[in-house]
Amino acid sequence: MERYNFLKIEKKWQENKSAINVRNNNSKNKYYCLEMFPYPSGKIHMGHVRNYTIGDVVARYKYLNGFNVLHPMGWDAFGLPAENASKTNNLHPKKWTNENIKTMKKQLKMLGLSIDWDREISTCDKDYYKHQQELFIDFYNQGLVSRKETYVNWDPVENSVLANEQVINGRGWRSNALVERKKLSQWFFNISKFSNELLKDLETLDGWPDKVKLMQKNWIGKSLGCEINFEIDKNGKKICVFTTRPDTIFGASFIALSPDHDLSKNFLNDKKFLAFKDECNKTGTTEEALANADKLGFETHLFVKHPFIKNKKLPIYFANFVLMDYGTGAIFGCPAHDQRDFEFAKKYNLEIIKVVNDGSNDNDLKEAFLGAGKIINSDFLNNLDINSAKKKIINEVESKKLGKSKTLFRLKDWGISRQRYWGCPIPMIHLDDGSIVPVEKDELPVQLPENVDLNITGNPLEKHPTWKNTTQKSTGKAAIRETDTLDTFVDSSWYFLRFCSPNNKSEPFDLKEVKYWMPVDQYIGGIEHAILHLLYSRFFTKGIKKCNKQFTLSEPFKNLFTQGMVCHESYKDGNGNWLYPSEIEKIDNKTIVKKSDKTKVLVGPPESMSKSKKNTIDPEVMIDQFGADAVRWFILSDSPPEKDVQWTDAGVVSANKFLQKVWNLNHLISARKEKGVDESTEKKFELELNNFIFQIDNSIKSFKFNVSIAHFYELHKFFKDNLEMQISNKLLNLNLIKMMKLMMPFTPHLAHECLELLGCKKVYEWPEIDKNKISDKIKVAIQVNGKTRDIITVKKNLIEKEIRKIVLDQPKVKKYIEDKKIIKTIYVKNKILNYIIAGK
């Protein structure tokens, strides 16, 4: 028997188009299976292998079950690394990107994925971004794009603006540089216009993990409250305040304004105020800074009238903890029931009035009381609970025209301007009269210039000598192009629509195709995109719906699966330098040394693979060494796909061994001599096999691929055990074909090869459970006082009387009951029979 030559066989099936095809135009049912497309950074990594293997199992499984499956792949090809690489290697971003795409495409093909490469798209391709510019203009015309002067998160290393979401703990998500505040005029998508819809429609996403929905819900951050106007006693001007706790209005003891609040204009000549504002800006945005920041205030010596307490005045402060971009940039402070206000009041000796009963008579609070209780010290609100008090006070506020109830969202508009070269140009032009208008659609695409100097600081497009000079087509007026490019998250916010008709020249997508394929039936990707990418894609879908009456889709992704990361141990030498796994050597179970000089190596715990820790494993090396099927097999076998998995060499070795055994099994069966036939043995064999089909099918459906794989190990052993039994070769062959079909989604190369050897004609169909060969027996656990004492195999669906007759004859059970009195029996059909007996 030949050893399984995976190199030869995998290549053979990768070149066979029908082996990677999952389209079935005759099918009535469509299935759109999509994995998040990769950034072409150079080579694929194990995270990609896991992501795309999971997707491939789903796509192939659905295809085998008769679906017409769309399983495309593309490239999220714009982005900063290309520019950085071009600086270090003197390679144009386009060239660098396209070379990476070539390499990674070759690698993905080596994995044997069932991808429809005819639909490949790349976001840096002008045929793609042309349509993105069209969509941008559509959005602009619908009022979903705006230009605002705002403070932005400025990344001093990337020389670019970052979205809030790209700032992690006050640092740039890619550069890790401390982010600064800078005022700039920027383009925005008005995602906040959809706050309510984005929140509400989460409820329709039954196929999404609750965790992701919750993260989005918190991100959108809806809060119900009300706006209240306070009158400044000196000049009658109003200060509008937002609060979610209007019920505590009688506990108000001050007003606090953001240092950027309109009223600050009156203090711009006040040196003390300017110093205070400087101090606030300096605090920074880092986590530690915010956590430790003292509450700082600046006393204005102005007062407002309390709207419900005659003759009561509240002092106005500017305070560092009030944000301009949430609510109205102004609050009323109620120290007794808000921790920040409490700290502020303590520092500046302001009144602390308890208005919610905390159950103690102590008036000297140690901290703010945030719990529930009856309202006190509050005139007409007294004795109400918090919620009724809110309702009553809002009514009062509205009827007295002091303000109105208001719902606020934490979600802010999406800043999309980037001062970078390698991105989609924003299709807007600036005219001499100061107006900014869209490029006319027949002028699209606004193409990136090829000759560009990336070795200058600042925006390369702005510094380009000629590119930005243009004319407005319809008027012939001179114009300057917008030199900002779009955030790359825009590129990935609609690519799933483009895949439906990737070659459409005139439109972003063909409506008919979108109607057929969308929504994506199964979307698969990393949890790190739980908020950004998924929220933006949802926004885009709703935005397009608003622009196009015939586009009726509200949500792009019907089912979402977020896979875990791939981890590996890390290694450090004696000098604290990280080492690649290929640089170390295992002497025995305890000693690991550096290959080069045999010095001892420190082993770190398994962590997500990252280049900085060098704990990466190159998928291509693994594929060369063990085969794509073995790599696919192992990455699915060890952990459930939503959890992190630890890559181990031993694991992939054993995967390879097992696949070899499956290969051997095929040959053992084809070389097998007939052992005679026993009808009942054959029947038992078929019953068991049906059971395996059921279990494997079930575990695939519920994304428990590790469990499927466990069943394959059992199934293999099951075949081996039955080789000596009185079962005909014909029956063994028939069922081996079933097993190989079951393996097709996991190890397509091996499965194809074996099915060919077995002479299988109809390869692409999922084995069905033979309903005539389902066992009518079932195992029932027999318990005494809740403890299992025996397990008996009986006919299904026996009634209690029948089963008791059988059980009382069993010696194992008799022993426990003896002459003791049976108080009660509990019988759960096909599961357990439990005797409750007196005494112990």
Add this chain to the structure above:
RNA sequence: GCCCUCGUGGUGAAAUUGGUAGACACAAAGGACUUAAAAUCCUUGCCCUUUUGGGAGUGCCAGUUCGAGUCUGGCCGAGGGCACCA
């Protein structure tokens, strides 16, 4: 600080969703085959017992139940999200 998730052998994990805990795999120990190695196969896995067998046992403490890894409450630990959001 607020919100969420998860704690099962030496390790990764199963458990038909309240009914045989530890399937399957890795690692380990012992054994078979072999001149030897590789490859392959088998056995073992906490405590008591020579065995048959029995007992304890799913982070800790309590509760509900005939029966709890699964449900409830409290505690401890790990991970994730948000964070001066009024």
